[in-house]
Amino acid sequence: MTEILILGKQGQIAWELQVTLAALGHITVLGSQQLDLANPDKIRAKVRSIQPDIIVNAAAYTAVDKAETEPELCTSINATAPGILAELAQASQALLVHYSTDYVFDGTKTSPYLETDLTNPLGVYGASKLAGEQAIIQVDCPHLIFRTTWVYGNRGKNFLLTILRLAAERSELKIVADQIGAPTWSRSIAEATSQIIAQCHHDSRSVMPKARLRQHEVSACAERLRQRSSVRGLYNLSAAGETSWHGFASQIVSQYRSQYPDRHLAIQNILPIPSSDYPTPAKRPANSVLDNSKILADFGVQLPDWNLSLSQLLARWQQI
Numbered sequence: 423m424t425e426i427l428i429l430g431k432q433g434q435i436a437w438e439l440q441v442t443l444a445a446l447g448h449i450t451v452l453g454s455q456q457l458d459l460a461n462p463d464k465i466r467a468k469v470r471s472i473q474p475d476i477i478v479n480a481a482a483y484t485a486v487d488k489a490e491t492e493p494e495l496c497t498s499i500n501a502t503a504p505g506i507l508a509e510l511a512q513a514s515q516a517l518l519v520h521y522s523t524d525y526v527f528d529g530t531k532t533s534p535y536l537e538t539d540l541t542n543p544l545g546v547y548g549a550s551k552l553a554g555e556q557a558i559i560q561v562d563c564p565h566l567i568f569r570t571t572w573v574y575g576n577r578g579k580n581f582l583l584t585i586l587r588l589a590a591e592r593s594e595l596k597i598v599a600d601q602i603g604a605p606t607w608s609r610s611i612a613e614a615t616s617q618i619i620a621q622c623h624h625d626s627r628s629v630m631p632k633a634r635l636r637q638h639e640v641s642a643c644a645e646r647l648r649q650r651s652s653v654r655g656l657y658n659l660s661a662a663g664e665t666s667w668h669g670f671a672s673q674i675v676s677q678y679r680s681q682y683p684d685r686h687l688a689i690q691n692i693l694p695i696p697s698s699d700y701p702t703p704a705k706r707p708a709n710s711v712l713d714n715s716k717i718l719a720d721f722g723v724q725l726p727d728w729n730l731s732l733s734q735l736l737a738r739w740q741q742i
């Protein structure tokens with residue numbers, strides 16, 4: 423059976439992966455308590471003991487502003503650890519699936535970013551994530567790197583949960599309107615990840631022992647192994663459409679109100695402000711929109727429009 427190791431246990435994407443990857447093999451999920459990615463020796467020992475066929479690294483140092491004062495810790499988790507995971511994957515020809523971010527860009531492009539566009543991170547977090555991508559690509563193990571953006575879901579720290587909390591408490595909010603992106607539901611990222619892994623990874627262990635296979639079956643087995651070993655790629659993976667943080671906040675409140683008319687929200691006004699009125703330690707890109715045509719062309723995968731996913735998540739607010 424395919425052995426799948428998911429890193430990031432409590433994280434937004436990792437949480438959803440535990441559901442979407444369950445059909446593809448036996449899953450081991452580790453959080454920072456079980457494996458500290460800042461400790462290279464522990465990474466090597468733990469991964470070797472699990473012997474995964476697929477490593478899905480959804481763990482990261484994601485505190486974008488705090489990273490400015492903790493560059494070493496951020497870099498060891500976001501850049502050094504992925505490089506070590508890549509070396510381990512290369513040694514066993516496991517597939518490494520890794521997530522990265524639009525923060526590798528400076529946001530000055532006036533159209534959606536392609537995978538091939540020039541990177542120029544604005545802060546420590548973005549630079550560390552870029553270094554993580556480069557470390558994996560340099561080792562050249564079987565890998566898939568998915569750059570995503572503006573992730574939200576029903577757990578963890580994210581913009582949706584913050585807005586719903588503040589909208590219940592305050593009558594007015596000021597939200598940045600000059601940064602654009604595509605809010606992306608963690609579940610749709612996890613579902614796409616599962617579909618793509620299923621396309622790339624053909625389980626060479628679950629077939630019968632070679633001695634009991636006919637010649638054409640041996641060839642098919644070798645072909646599956648060859649396919650898995652040849653997987654390489656960096657892909658944008660984000661929701662369709664685009665909006666500003668202000669547009670996202672406004673939609674959250676209006677959709678929540680229309681889906682739950684009996685529940686009270688104190689909010690009356692959501693005012694648009696420029697980024698300059700909301701200074702943060704780390705600068706954010708003004709344009710975070712990613713062009714998703716490569717992943718559609720190679721895997722036939724396309725995430726729904728951000729607005730549709732938001733309504734689907736809110737509709738199931740009580741159950742998930």
Ligand SMILES: NC(=O)c1ccc[n+]([C@@H]2O[C@H](COP(=O)([O-])OP(=O)(O)OC[C@H]3O[C@@H](n4cnc5c(N)ncnc54)[C@H](OP(=O)(O)O)[C@@H]3O)[C@@H](O)[C@H]2O)c1
Pocket residue numbers: 430431432433434435436453454455457458459460479480481482483484499521522523524551569570571572573574578579
């Ligand atoms: N959130 C976004 O808007 C966004 C946007 C673009 C790209 N991404 C990328 O998408 C991926 C997943 O993001 P997410 O939003 O799901 O992350 P998240 O909710 O912030 O979760 C990150 C996870 O990483 C784990 N982690 C942190 N430090 C660790 C350490 N030293 N050792 C082991 N695990 C550690 C945390 O574990 P504990 O909870 O146990 O500490 C946490 O569960 C990341 O690669 C991120 O860079 C995120």
